[in-house]
Amino acid sequence: MSGVTSTPTAGQEPPRGYAKGRLRREEILDTARALFGEVGYRSASLREIAARCGISHPGLLHHFPTKEALLEAVLQRRDAVSEERFGVVRARGTEALRALVEIVAANAAEPGEVELYCVLSAEATAPDHPAHQYFADRYVVTRANLERSLREAAEDGHLRGGVDPAVHAPVVVAVMDGLQVQWLLDRDGSTPTDMPAALRAHLDTLLTHPLQP
Amino acid sequence: MSGVTSTPTAGQEPPRGYAKGRLRREEILDTARALFGEVGYRSASLREIAARCGISHPGLLHHFPTKEALLEAVLQRRDAVSEERFGVVRARGTEALRALVEIVAANAAEPGEVELYCVLSAEATAPDHPAHQYFADRYVVTRANLERSLREAAEDGHLRGGVDPAVHAPVVVAVMDGLQVQWLLDRDGSTPTDMPAALRAHLDTLLTHPLQP
DNA sequence: CCTACCGATCGGTAGG
DNA sequence: CCTACCGATCGGTAGG
Numbered sequence: 001m002s003g004v005t006s007t008p009t010a011g012q013e014p015p016r017g018y019a020k021g022r023l024r025r026e027e028i029l030d031t032a033r034a035l036f037g038e039v040g041y042r043s044a045s046l047r048e049i050a051a052r053c054g055i056s057h058p059g060l061l062h063h064f065p066t067k068e069a070l071l072e073a074v075l076q077r078r079d080a081v082s083e084e085r086f087g088v089v090r091a092r093g094t095e096a097l098r099a100l101v102e103i104v105a106a107n108a109a110e111p112g113e114v115e116l117y118c119v120l121s122a123e124a125t126a127p128d129h130p131a132h133q134y135f136a137d138r139y140v141v142t143r144a145n146l147e148r149s150l151r152e153a154a155e156d157g158h159l160r161g162g163v164d165p166a167v168h169a170p171v172v173v174a175v176m177d178g179l180q181v182q183w184l185l186d187r188d189g190s191t192p193t194d195m196p197a198a199l200r201a202h203l204d205t206l207l208t209h210p211l212q213p
Numbered sequence: 214m215s216g217v218t219s220t221p222t223a224g225q226e227p228p229r230g231y232a233k234g235r236l237r238r239e240e241i242l243d244t245a246r247a248l249f250g251e252v253g254y255r256s257a258s259l260r261e262i263a264a265r266c267g268i269s270h271p272g273l274l275h276h277f278p279t280k281e282a283l284l285e286a287v288l289q290r291r292d293a294v295s296e297e298r299f300g301v302v303r304a305r306g307t308e309a310l311r312a313l314v315e316i317v318a319a320n321a322a323e324p325g326e327v328e329l330y331c332v333l334s335a336e337a338t339a340p341d342h343p344a345h346q347y348f349a350d351r352y353v354v355t356r357a358n359l360e361r362s363l364r365e366a367a368e369d370g371h372l373r374g375g376v377d378p379a380v381h382a383p384v385v386v387a388v389m390d391g392l393q394v395q396w397l398l399d400r401d402g403s404t405p406t407d408m409p410a411a412l413r414a415h416l417d418t419l420l421t422h423p424l425q426p
Numbered sequence: 427c428c429t430a431c432c433g434a435t436c437g438g439t440a441g442g
Numbered sequence: 443c444c445t446a447c448c449g450a451t452c453g454g455t456a457g458g
Contacts, residue, residue, distance in 0.1 A: 024427095038339055039255060039339065040253060040255065040256070040336060042252060042253065042255070042256040043253070043255040043256055045451075045452065045453085046452085046453065046454090047451080047452080047453090055427070055428090056427075056428060056429080057452095057453085057454090058427080058428075058429085058454085058455080059427050059428070061453085061454070061455090062427060065454095066453080066454080067453065067454090115338065118335050118338060119335050119336065119338060119339075121335075121394055121398075122331050122332050122334075122335030122336070122394060123253060123332065123335070123336075124398070125328065125331060125332060125394065125397040125398055126251055126252065126332075127400075127401060132398070135398055136398045136399070136402070139395055139398055139399075143395075160418070162417075163418065164414070167410070167411060167414045168414065168415075168418075170392065170395055170406055170411055171388055171392075171411050171414065171415050173391060173395065174387065174388045174389075174390070174391025174392045174394075174395065174411070175384055175387045175388055175391060176387075176391070177387070177390070177391035177394055178386060178387025178388060178389070178390035178391035179383065179384075179387045181334055181335060181338065181387075181390055182352055182356075182383055182386065182387065182390075184338040185334075185337070185338055185345070185348055185349045185352055186349070186352075187340070188340060189349070193383055197380070198380060198383055198384050198387070201377070201380045201381060201384065202381075202384050204375075205373070205376065205381075205418045205419060206418060237443095258435075258436065258437085259436085259437065259438090260435080260436080260437090268443070268444090269443075269444060269445080270437085270438090271438085271439080271443080271444075271445085272443050272444070274437085274438070274439090275443060278438095279437080279438080280437065280438090
């Protein structure tokens with residue numbers, strides 16, 4: 001029942017004392033991400049996270065001084081990971097849109113990531129939520145990136161007539177977010193939502209040529 | 214600081230004792246809806262809801278025996294109200310899509326309703342959440358209704374070639390849900406998301422003729 | 427990293 | 443509808 005999913009512990013021991021601390025930090029972040037995704041930030045308890053890591057909750061507070069600091073670290077690591085995985089290759093126009101479909105396909109294989117984003121973004125809708133500004137800023141950036149990709153596609157003559165990048169960028173973002181809710185609710189069902197297929201179908205309605213080569 | 218928004222109390226007194234109880238029930242439901250929308254079901258406390266109504270929390274439990282019963286009543290009333298307002302007129306094809314835009318426009322004037330739906334649906338993504346089945350069922354019905362409207366539009370020759378109702382029904386639902394998150398996060402900002410305009414622009418990409426007459 | 431504790435808050439019940 | 447209470451749980455601190 002451990003929340004750890006990606007911390008490699010097999011093989012050799014960590015060489016120094018600091019490495020053990022770093023591993024413990026990662027384990028805590030993995031577990032916190034999972035619980036925040038399951039029940040949200042507010043309802044998640046430090047004691048539950050600590051218990052899943054096999055330590056006491058003051059032990060957890062040794063690594064992260066407050067609950068908010070833990071939330072911040074979880075969000076920061078999320079950004080760092082996605083930056084590392086997708087930020088380096090910044091494609092142009094329809095190539096960027098194709099990459100978007102691949103990101104969604106990758107997300108479909110990692111429910112924890114989707115849960116966290118879906119639950120926290122809705123919770124952070126409250127103006128006094130500690131992650132409110134984080135998500136507000138994040139959506140501004142995401143919409144701007146998408147609007148640029150759509151404008152590039154228009155320059156290349158790949159955008160359908162009458163499709164305004166400024167209007168449709170928020171719609172594409174909405175499609176990705178909305179599909180996640182349906183997919184999470186459908187997980188147990190017989191026919192879960194096919195997120196990448198639905199997103200590609202949506203993008204194709206904006207383009208002159210189908211996205212998939 | 215009362216959560217009551219739509220309970221008429223001016224003028225004459227309620228004629229009987231039962232009427233007073235019914236008014237109190239409505240007041241509790243209004244307040245619970247607001248707090249569930251602000252912080253979610255799990256983080257909302259019966260004491261806070263009761264305090265906003267000016268009663269003690271055992272007083273609240275006199276009207277609704279458990280917290281779950283209160284949640285159920287809030288969701289049931291939500292259904293009853295939207296049934297009363299939109300369920301009677303069941304338009305066909307593009308007429309139904311036009312009505313959808315009007316529903317979204319009406320929602321934009323009622324943040325409480327949007328908050329409740331947005332926050333609870335994300336929270337209910339957890340399989341053990343008391344509203345999980347409610348939302349899972351609700352999405353099945355909503356998608357089916359939309360798929361029917363799209364099929365009717367296709368029969369009338371109003372649907373673009375290559376647009377599959379079964380594929381695009383979940384996408385339209387996703388657009389509505391996703392726009393709500395962005396709109397709620399943008400409330401304080403200078404340029405809030407224009408939900409009905411974005412939805413209409415999306416629907417127009419599926420249709421042969423623009424929706425707005 | 428631990429135990430032990432703080433004041434606050436939770437849903438629900440007893441009894442009236 | 444109330445006061446008073448139940449056992450459980452919360453984030454954070456003291457002190458080691």
